Amino acid sequence: MRRLVLTLAFVAAGSLSAHPDIEEAVSRLNDAIAATPGRAALYLERGQLYAQHDDTVSAEANFLRAAELSPQLPGLAKARGALALVTGEFAEARNFLDAALKENPPDAEALVLRGRTLASLKFRAAALADFNTALERLVQPSPEIYLARAALLSDPAEAIHSLDEGLERIGAVPSLLLRALALEESSGRIDAAARRIDQISALTERSEGWLKRKGDLLSRAGHKAEARTAYTSALDALAALPTWLRDSPENLALATELKRLISNPP
Amino acid sequence: MKLSPLFFSVAVLVAPALRAATTITRGPYLQTATPTSMVVRWRTDLTEPSVVSYGLSAAELTSTAKASGVASEHIVQLSALKPATRYFYTVGAEPRKPAARPAGEDAPVPLGVSSFTTPPQPGTSLPTRVWVLGDAGTKTDTQRAVRDAYYKFTGTRPTDLWLLLGDNAYPDGTDYDYQKAIFEIYPETLRTAPVWPAVGNHDAKSANSITQSGVYFDLFTLPRRGQAGGAASGTEAYYAFDYANSHFICLDSHDSDRSAEGAMMQWLKADLASTRREWIIAFFHHPTYTKGTHDSDKDADSEGRMNDMRAIFLPVLEAGGVDLVLTGHSHVYERSFLLDGHYGKSPSFNAATNVKQKGDGRAGGGGVYLKPLSRTPHAGQVSVVTGSAGHAGGSTVPLGHPAMVYAFNEPGSAVVDIDGLRLELVFLNDKGEKRDWFSMVKE
Numbered sequence: 001m002r003r004l005v006l007t008l009a010f011v012a013a014g015s016l017s018a019h020p021d022i023e024e025a026v027s028r029l030n031d032a033i034a035a036t037p038g039r040a041a042l043y044l045e046r047g048q049l050y051a052q053h054d055d056t057v058s059a060e061a062n063f064l065r066a067a068e069l070s071p072q073l074p075g076l077a078k079a080r081g082a083l084a085l086v087t088g089e090f091a092e093a094r095n096f097l098d099a100a101l102k103e104n105p106p107d108a109e110a111l112v113l114r115g116r117t118l119a120s121l122k123f124r125a126a127a128l129a130d131f132n133t134a135l136e137r138l139v140q141p142s143p144e145i146y147l148a149r150a151a152l153l154s155d156p157a158e159a160i161h162s163l164d165e166g167l168e169r170i171g172a173v174p175s176l177l178l179r180a181l182a183l184e185e186s187s188g189r190i191d192a193a194a195r196r197i198d199q200i201s202a203l204t205e206r207s208e209g210w211l212k213r214k215g216d217l218l219s220r221a222g223h224k225a226e227a228r229t230a231y232t233s234a235l236d237a238l239a240a241l242p243t244w245l246r247d248s249p250e251n252l253a254l255a256t257e258l259k260r261l262i263s264n265p266p
Numbered sequence: 267m268k269l270s271p272l273f274f275s276v277a278v279l280v281a282p283a284l285r286a287a288t289t290i291t292r293g294p295y296l297q298t299a300t301p302t303s304m305v306v307r308w309r310t311d312l313t314e315p316s317v318v319s320y321g322l323s324a325a326e327l328t329s330t331a332k333a334s335g336v337a338s339e340h341i342v343q344l345s346a347l348k349p350a351t352r353y354f355y356t357v358g359a360e361p362r363k364p365a366a367r368p369a370g371e372d373a374p375v376p377l378g379v380s381s382f383t384t385p386p387q388p389g390t391s392l393p394t395r396v397w398v399l400g401d402a403g404t405k406t407d408t409q410r411a412v413r414d415a416y417y418k419f420t421g422t423r424p425t426d427l428w429l430l431l432g433d434n435a436y437p438d439g440t441d442y443d444y445q446k447a448i449f450e451i452y453p454e455t456l457r458t459a460p461v462w463p464a465v466g467n468h469d470a471k472s473a474n475s476i477t478q479s480g481v482y483f484d485l486f487t488l489p490r491r492g493q494a495g496g497a498a499s500g501t502e503a504y505y506a507f508d509y510a511n512s513h514f515i516c517l518d519s520h521d522s523d524r525s526a527e528g529a530m531m532q533w534l535k536a537d538l539a540s541t542r543r544e545w546i547i548a549f550f551h552h553p554t555y556t557k558g559t560h561d562s563d564k565d566a567d568s569e570g571r572m573n574d575m576r577a578i579f580l581p582v583l584e585a586g587g588v589d590l591v592l593t594g595h596s597h598v599y600e601r602s603f604l605l606d607g608h609y610g611k612s613p614s615f616n617a618a619t620n621v622k623q624k625g626d627g628r629a630g631g632g633g634v635y636l637k638p639l640s641r642t643p644h645a646g647q648v649s650v651v652t653g654s655a656g657h658a659g660g661s662t663v664p665l666g667h668p669a670m671v672y673a674f675n676e677p678g679s680a681v682v683d684i685d686g687l688r689l690e691l692v693f694l695n696d697k698g699e700k701r702d703w704f705s706m707v708k709e
Contacts, residue, residue, distance in 0.1 A: 025437055052467060054569030109477045140478040140490075143500040143529040144522065166500075171491045173500035174536035175529035204497065204540035245542060248640040 022053050040070035044079060051083050059083055077103060078110050085117050093117040108137040112145060124152050141166075143175045150179060156187040172199055190221040194230075206245075208237040208254065215261065224265050231261045288312045292449045294357045294380065297487040299427065299460035299507075300494045301349035301385050305487045306331075308340050308357050316340035320355035324379045327356060341487060350386035354379050380457040383424065388495055388508040389542060391686045395423060396509075397455070398549075398680040400431035400594025401466070403447030404656030408677045411696035412655050413451060416679050418698055425459040427509055431594035431653065432466025432520070432551030439469035441481050447656075462488075464516050465503060466551040466595065467568070475503035475521035488516075497537040504530050506537050512684055513543035515588075517550035517579065524574040531582065538586030544639070544708060545684055546583075549592040553651040554580050555612070557667040558596030558675070559659040563611045568595070577609045585643045589689065589706060592680070594653030598663055599680075599693050600673040601702055603627075604635040604646040608669060615668045622646030626671050627704030634705040639687060648706065650691065652680040672702045 029046040036042070047062030063080050066073055081096030097114035101107060115130035131149040135141050146166030153159040163180045167173070177200050184193035194214055201210035211234035218227035235258045238251055245251065293308030306318050316333035331344045340357065347353065356379050386392045397416055402409055435443035449456065465475060465482055473480030478501060488505050492498035496506025496513060503518040515537060522530045538546070554576035556562045562572040572595075583591065584606055604627065608620040617624075623646060625632020637645045649669065658677045665673040678695040687709065693702040 048471075052471060054566065109474050109479065112476055134477070138477055138479070140483070140502070142476050142478055142503065142522075143533075144476055147529055170500040171498050173498045173529075173533065175500065175532040178532050178536070200536070203492065204536070205542045206540050209539050242542065244544070244639045245641055249642055251641075 022049065025049055038069060040066040040073045040076075043069065044073055044076050047083075048079055051079065051086075056083060056087050060087075072103075074103065078107065078113070081110070081117070082113055085113055085120075090117050090120045094121065106137060108134045111137070116148065119148065119152060128152050141170065143170065143173050146170075146176055147179060156183045159183055172203055174200055185217060190217065190223065193217055194226075206237070206241065208234045208241070208251070211237055212254065212258065219261075219266050228262055228265055231258050234258050235262065288314050288358070290357070292445065293453075293456060294355075295449070295456035296382055296458070296460040298489050298494055299382075299385050299509075301387050302345065302347050303493075304344045304347065304353075304382060304384060304460070306340075306342050306344060306355065306357060307487065310338050310340065310358070313338045315359050316342050317359045318342045318344060318355055318357050320344060320353050322351070322353065324354040324381070327354060327379070339484075347384050349384055350390070350392065352381055352383045354381045356380070382458055382460070383426070385426075385509050388510075390510050392510040394426050394510050394512060394684040395420065396682040396684070397425050397428040397459075398431065398592055398652055398682060399428065399655040400592075400651070400653035400679075401433040401597055401657070402430065402655035402679075403433065403435035403443065403451075405436070405443075405446045405451070406656065408658075408696060409447070409451060409656040412677050412679050412694075415694050415696055415698040416681065419681065419692075419694055425455060428455060428459055428461050429514075429549050429592065430461060430463040431549055431592060432464045433468040433594060433653075433656075434463055434466065436468055436656065437471075439466075439472040439481055441472075441485075443472075444481060444485055462507065462514065462516060464550050465518050465520055467520050470520050475501070475518050478502055495541075495543075497533055497540050499533045499537075500529075504533065506541075508541075508543055510684070511543055511686070512545040512547060513541040515546065515548045515583075517548065517575075519550040519552035519571050519575050519593075524571070524578060526578050531578070534579070534582060535586070538582070538588075544687065545590075545689060546586065546588045547590045547592065547682070548583050548588050550575065551593060552595050553593035553600075553653070554591065554649055555602065555608075555667050555669045556596040556598070556600055556651050557612070557664045557670075557673070558598030558600060558651060558653070559663060560596040561664075562667070563613075581609055584647055587641045587643060587645065588647050589637065590682070590691070591647055591649045593649070593651050594655075596651050597654045597657055597659040598651060598665065598673060598675050599654055599678055599702065600651040600665065600667060600670045601691075601693070601704070602649040602669045603671055604637075604648055604706070605669055606644045606646050612667055612669070617668070620669070627706065629705060634707050637706060637708050639708040648691070648704065650680060652678070652693065655679045671704075674701050676701060
């Protein structure tokens, strides 16, 4: 039945989009396929075009045709794996991505895709291995990969260590620092969490919000004197802002709250 | 083998000539401009040392900056520059012959000296001209007409910076596509004003944001460490920078995680909370509202990316005080009222609650849009879809999104002028006609 649906989609392909760019590119490929219907690469290209524009049914139909014509077509397994991941067919995605990596072992993008697939399948160790290898191979890994890897680590200390590796490599980016901060606090490492906030605060032109957050963290942990110091620093930071920014509704409210917290800590 | 003195004489005479035969095939172009630094990039047909000679006058290029080794893809950072200062520069160690250019392109031959002006210190109030091009790179006469209309409009007024809103090089964002659609169309602007791009779906055909690999990431040097202002993103897929009293935020609406818990969102919140600039301008590819060649009401259109940007990112941008949202993807021009709080489909748009200020934003019409100077969440933003710098939408475009004041199915580009607490935007079509304009003032 599924094959029938895909065949019908394949027949209908080319009329599914109203976007002129897609129509133009599909039209070009339709002409090429009409001229050389046995060229598998053209179906792969058309499938990728549909996948790029989120028509997963037409994409799959074209990939299927490409596979019929040339099962070992370079790039086809990766394209099919990426598509299966998007459509939530994780077991299928894994098989395709295994094949893609067999075809081209250094492909970091395929490794990240397979890492995500394996994570979705709850194969934690295998996913970690793929993310680790991808991170080794990439010249400029994005924070997303470090976050995905840390999410697989159930031990907070290991997760923090993993994030620290990212921070060392790509710099002190808020997305990694904030995840590390949450892990530090949830595992009771309040001083370490406070240092994370100091690190973020030092990087910004406006530290009042971060210092307030530090005060809240210390307050939750029962470190009242330190919390008051942080709140006072936040108030000082607010006072140092230009008037137009200091007097914004949010900052006026923040100043009021900080004064209350300093005089009457929770 | 014993070599004769004659051989050495010939070699000495010939060597410079051989080096001089190296041809610039791309650029130079300017990246990651900060008040004290500028990245200069260019490509040569043969490898050679990467050298930029620069100075405060065209006749005195007394300083040099170099990258190590030899390359054909040259990336040189000029550091310790003075803010708001015009620098003259040449690239390459030796005089060279210019690359052949197609007739009619905008470039004087690249032989000789170019110049750029460094951004002023952040927070300084200095008139700023921004050229905004969405979906430009079609390599067509339409793209050239849009370009020429802007050049005529701006005349001798220099462009301080320009934004590419994605789909910068059709059809596939390949190196060849970029060569023909960007580097051979805008050479003069490329070497005099820094370009800040966003990634679009066509660029993503040859690039991957998660691995930061592929043509887009090879071509551009963008500030992932926060070096141009704002918070460090850790990626070139999304980033921020300052220019004078404005803060620009580039989001990746195509490939990066768009979830509320994702890295891009965490970075955006931190960035918005960190800026002290008076104006905040966000730009990305997929529009929050459109009834052009895409429909932001259709969940399946662009795999929900427009929904994500409207429902997940726009609330955060509006809470952070954003003033202007610039997008492309839909090959039309659409410009909204001063809006806030519309995060659903167009039938849920309620002018009574979503329009912060009625009217067209014009001094001679419904009045300029007024916002408080103090950073106030949800004080209103204007959303502009300007995705027709390379082509317009054809005959079946519906337009008519209720959030929009004006919509035109015409090729064109937008020009943003910021002067102190006043921001003006003009949409210029390919014939040079000002089809829309509005002003926003902070007081």
